[in-house]
Amino acid sequence: MKKQNTIIVGLAVLAAVSAAFWLLLVAPGFSGNEINMPRGVTAQSMMNYDLHMMMLWICVVIGILVFSAMFFSIVLHRKSRGYEAAKFTHSTKAEIVWSVIPVLILVGMAIPATTALVHMEINPETEITIKITGFQWRWKYEYLEDDVSFISSLASSSNAARMLDSATDPATVENYLLDVDKRLVLPVDTKIKFLITADDVIHSWWVPALGWKRDAVPGFINEGWTEISETGVYRGQCAELCGKDHGFMPIVLEAKSKSDYQAWLAAMKRQTADQASDEQRLWSLAELMQHGESVYTTQCAACHQADGSGLAPAFPALTGSAVINGPIDEQINVVMNGRAGTAMQAFSNTLSAADIAAALTYTRNAFGQKEDAVVQPQTIARIKNGQLSANL
Amino acid sequence: MTTHTQAIDHAHAGDQAHANDHGGHHDHKPTGFLDRWLYTTNHKDIGTLYLVFSLIMFLIGGSMAMVIRAELFMPGLQLVEPDFYNQMTTMHALIMVFGAIMPAWVGFANWMIPMMIGAPDMALPRLNNWSFWILPFAFTMLLSTLFMDSGGPAAGWTLYPPLSLQGGQSFAFVVFAIHMMGISSIMGSINVIATILNMRAPGMTLLRMPLFVWTWLITAFLLIAVMPVLAGAVTMLLTDHFFGTSFFNAAGGGDPVMFQHIFWFFGHPEVYIMILPAFGVVSEIIPTFARKPLFGYSAMVYATASIAFLSFIVWAHHMFTVGMPLSGALFFMYATMLIAVPTGVKVFNWVSTMWQGSMTFETPMLFAIGFVVLFTIGGLSGLMLAIASVDLQYHDTYFVVAHFHYVLVPGSVFALMAGTYYWLPKWSGHMYSERWGKIHFWISAISVNILFFPQHYLGLAGMPRRIPDYSVQFADFNMLSSIGGFIFGASQLIFVGVIIHCIYRSRVKASDRVWEGARGLEWTLSSPPPYHSFNTPPPINNKTIAHADEYAH
Numbered sequence: 004m005k006k007q008n009t010i011i012v013g014l015a016v017l018a019a020v021s022a023a024f025w026l027l028l029v030a031p032g033f034s035g036n037e038i039n040m041p042r043g044v045t046a047q048s049m050m051n052y053d054l055h056m057m058m059l060w061i062c063v064v065i066g067i068l069v070f071s072a073m074f075f076s077i078v079l080h081r082k083s084r085g086y087e088a089a090k091f092t093h094s095t096k097a098e099i100v101w102s103v104i105p106v107l108i109l110v111g112m113a114i115p116a117t118t119a120l121v122h123m124e125i126n127p128e129t130e131i132t133i134k135i136t137g138f139q140w141r142w143k144y145e146y147l148e149d150d151v152s153f154i155s156s157l158a159s160s161s162n163a164a165r166m167l168d169s170a171t172d173p174a175t176v177e178n179y180l181l182d183v184d185k186r187l188v189l190p191v192d193t194k195i196k197f198l199i200t201a202d203d204v205i206h207s208w209w210v211p212a213l214g215w216k217r218d219a220v221p222g223f224i225n226e227g228w229t230e231i232s233e234t235g236v237y238r239g240q241c242a243e244l245c246g247k248d249h250g251f252m253p254i255v256l257e258a259k260s261k262s263d264y265q266a267w268l269a270a271m272k273r274q275t276a277d278q279a280s281d282e283q284r285l286w287s288l289a290e291l292m293q294h295g296e297s298v299y300t301t302q303c304a305a306c307h308q309a310d311g312s313g314l315a316p317a318f319p320a321l322t323g324s325a326v327i328n329g330p331i332d333e334q335i336n337v338v339m340n341g342r343a344g345t346a347m348q349a350f351s352n353t354l355s356a357a358d359i360a361a362a363l364t365y366t367r368n369a370f371g372q373k374e375d376a377v378v379q380p381q382t383i384a385r386i387k388n389g390q391l392s393a394n395l
Numbered sequence: 396m397t398t399h400t401q402a403i404d405h406a407h408a409g410d411q412a413h414a415n416d417h418g419g420h421h422d423h424k425p426t427g428f429l430d431r432w433l434y435t436t437n438h439k440d441i442g443t444l445y446l447v448f449s450l451i452m453f454l455i456g457g458s459m460a461m462v463i464r465a466e467l468f469m470p471g472l473q474l475v476e477p478d479f480y481n482q483m484t485t486m487h488a489l490i491m492v493f494g495a496i497m498p499a500w501v502g503f504a505n506w507m508i509p510m511m512i513g514a515p516d517m518a519l520p521r522l523n524n525w526s527f528w529i530l531p532f533a534f535t536m537l538l539s540t541l542f543m544d545s546g547g548p549a550a551g552w553t554l555y556p557p558l559s560l561q562g563g564q565s566f567a568f569v570v571f572a573i574h575m576m577g578i579s580s581i582m583g584s585i586n587v588i589a590t591i592l593n594m595r596a597p598g599m600t601l602l603r604m605p606l607f608v609w610t611w612l613i614t615a616f617l618l619i620a621v622m623p624v625l626a627g628a629v630t631m632l633l634t635d636h637f638f639g640t641s642f643f644n645a646a647g648g649g650d651p652v653m654f655q656h657i658f659w660f661f662g663h664p665e666v667y668i669m670i671l672p673a674f675g676v677v678s679e680i681i682p683t684f685a686r687k688p689l690f691g692y693s694a695m696v697y698a699t700a701s702i703a704f705l706s707f708i709v710w711a712h713h714m715f716t717v718g719m720p721l722s723g724a725l726f727f728m729y730a731t732m733l734i735a736v737p738t739g740v741k742v743f744n745w746v747s748t749m750w751q752g753s754m755t756f757e758t759p760m761l762f763a764i765g766f767v768v769l770f771t772i773g774g775l776s777g778l779m780l781a782i783a784s785v786d787l788q789y790h791d792t793y794f795v796v797a798h799f800h801y802v803l804v805p806g807s808v809f810a811l812m813a814g815t816y817y818w819l820p821k822w823s824g825h826m827y828s829e830r831w832g833k834i835h836f837w838i839s840a841i842s843v844n845i846l847f848f849p850q851h852y853l854g855l856a857g858m859p860r861r862i863p864d865y866s867v868q869f870a871d872f873n874m875l876s877s878i879g880g881f882i883f884g885a886s887q888l889i890f891v892g893v894i895i896h897c898i899y900r901s902r903v904k905a906s907d908r909v910w911e912g913a914r915g916l917e918w919t920l921s922s923p924p925p926y927h928s929f930n931t932p933p934p935i936n937n938k939t940i941a942h943a944d945e946y947a948h
Contacts, residue, residue, distance in 0.1 A: 027848060031849070031852060031872075034871065036852065036856075036868075036871050036872060037856040037857075038852035038855065038856060039852075039855050039856070040788055040855045040856075041856075047784075048788075050784070051784055051785045051787070051788050054782055054784065054785050055779070055782075055785050055788070058778065058779045058782060058785070059779065062775035062776070062778060062779060065775065066771065066772065066775060069742060069743070069746060069771060070771075072750070073746045073749060073764075073767065076746070076749045076750045076751070076752070076754075077749065077764070080749065080750065080751050080752050080753065080754055081753070081754045081755065081756075082686070082753040082755045083755070086751075086752075086753050086754075087753060088685065088686040088687040088751065088752045088753035089687060089750075089751035089752070090687070090688075091690070091751075092688045092689070092690065092691075092692065092942075093690060093691040093692070093693070093694065094690075094691075094747075097743075097747070098691055098694050098740065098744075101740065101743045102736055102739075102740060105736050105739045109732045109733070109735060109736070112732065112782070113728075113729060113732060116728065116782045116783065116785075117725060117728075119782075119784040119785075120721065120724060120725065120728070120784040121721065122784075123784050123787070124724070125721070165471065165472060166472065167472045167473075167475075167476055169471070169472075171471075172471070173470040173471040173864075173867055174470070174867050174870075178866070179470060179867050180470075180864060180865065180866045181866045204557045204558040204561065205557070205651060207716060207790075207791060209791075209859070211788065211857045214787070214788060215788065216716050216787055216788070216790060216791070217716055217718065217787075218716045218717045218718060220645075220651055220652060220717065220718070221557060221645055221646075221651065222644075222645020222646060222650075222651070223650075223651075223652070223718070225717075225718035226718075239857070240857075240862075242716075242790065242791040242792070242859045243555075243716075244481070244550065244551045244555070244558065244860075244861040245558060246481075246549075246558060246561065247476070247477040247478040247481060247549070248477060249477075249861060249862060250477065250859075250861075250862030250863050250864050250865070314476070314478075315544075316544040316545050316546070316563065317478065317545065317546075317561075317563065345561060346561060
């Protein structure tokens, strides 16, 4: 009779503990929320997903066994039921058993874990190389074989909605905080190598669907590789705290078929050539102001604010600033080379000559007293090429 | 076993001299407020100072967590600018780690170690006074940075360069505050080691010491080993920032990743500094309320020592994404996985202690059981994080946030609360309100899970940590987590209320033994205990030792 009771209590506790785990791990998914790691679209991401699930289930089984034993004891071995305490203090046999079994389980885990890591870390022969550079707070992508490069920043719709005083409901913004102005476009079924680095502080490049993240460390180049199996748009974010706008430098990767990718690449090359010729002509003040405003909004306004008032103390105001009102050489120097030890980066790395010239013209006219001050893209292009001294 | 029943052992004549000064009036306390608290060299008064200080820091750090959860309640920025948000996450961590959990454990060490080993006081009383009184100044300095022009530190508590070097002039205050906390910890540890190794009553051999004393002895060695490493790391940050050195600046020949290696060489043992004393407290409480000796006492001691050793060789598992050689990643993965073995032994031994006990469930036991269950969940997610290739997905997401909060909040903090309820009647001489203690436990235990469990899903679904705003797909679980956070935060006011009531209002006198199943030297003293614990070394025998493998044979 007593033994039967014990078995019933044991089964009831086991069922209750298992149900608790089920409620915690499975039920939340029914509400339509994503609660698990994505399977992703690369061999690495699928390997990691399988490993993750294996680990999860092993942990769940261990948890169910340990907690069931404990709650069984809590239910039965209590003073209020008149249970008399046993006297045993140790059991060498039991202790050996529960040291050795975990070791065996660990070995069982370590084998697939090692295989996955080796697969991920040993780079195969690749066909395309993309250099990724993290900046505060945007990504630069360079297609090294094709001489195409661009900067990818948070989409302006998200950027406007995320401001503290914005009246926009984030739910009305498509892909809020996970959308960019220019996507990283890659072909499917192609082995791609990534060279990952940073310009200012440490960032981390992470697209969950690829199955890994890698830190972008200034002064060092990390490698990663991928081979995407499905076309589609995959979104990710910077994963290493990199300053105030760390939460606002998403990554959007668009995987296209090989032929679509080639078409996109050709269009990008044309655009690059157009841009180069654009830099050689003379721009009107109105053109520079118009382009400058858009550059200012995406590149400068996060810190210096849309009205140039800055964000004290780290981000100085432009209105009334000595640099804006002083000689142009100093401003060119600051914008192109940055200010060491601050968040002001060297924009000659990330912006085209036309962008820089337009931004300079815009800031001097919008926030300074130098009415009609014009900086031509030509001038900046010559400084970039070393034909003019940067430290004018 | 042999019993040591001699009441007076003249082997410790030196200690006796001090004790004899106080003769028959050994309960006198200094009367003036400054004399009592500022100049005190008494282990109990200093212990109280540490505990009160850490409770205040717990509430300050907790209110910062409330700011964080309030901002994360909904997508979009509603309350604070991102830079201030980063200051909150950074300060929350620094205050909770260095201001709340660590000093609270030193407070427990001060109160309990002399009473548990049969000593009159700590070995180095003046050093003890100094190591406490450094702390209020260190934290005043740290907190003052929030009111400076350049704001508080905002690069995360890990202070990774180059980001941390972008901070303004206030950074120097942060570095000096960390130096002072380190000095305090090192002096506290020297005192703990000196006390345990020199002041044990005759017959209190090392393998008869209560487990809390053992875990603190090992913790103290960890502290002495790693706090200087942290001091070196932040000093290099200081000179990089203000004196133009390039330790961590690649452009000057330095290496930003080197900082991470140095930091985590401190940081990983630091994790165990916060949890080992918790293991000790739980190992005291469970046998008391199971009315059954601790299962596998020696195994517990050796497991603690193994964990401490392993904690020195696993640091780079915090850095799998920085880019390290395959062999390095494999080494750190295997070493990390190994920690599961001694940790498993501990959990199994706690469960075996309960097994066939005669259990009752007063508040300390509830918190101890909560600790075992929820710490184990944190330990299991830790095992998942050890798998290097999957860590490339988990790293720096809310999955990690959930993991370390499970081991720190329902881990360390629950053990601190369990210990407080367990020994508060001994300290104050009064019983706390059992009903409010239980209310505190149940609200805390439920809300802490509402707070942290959904963060596992958020991390797996792709939400990075340390972001002030998030995509709308993460909205539901963030709101749930915030609601749990607000309840958990508010329920800690019950804890404060129970303590104040117990000390100043409770009319129920505590007996000397307090708990029916309590064993160990501290329970042979009156409640509250005399100002100097043991003027003569107590007899060490089967009746007075807390636990040992030989016990009860």
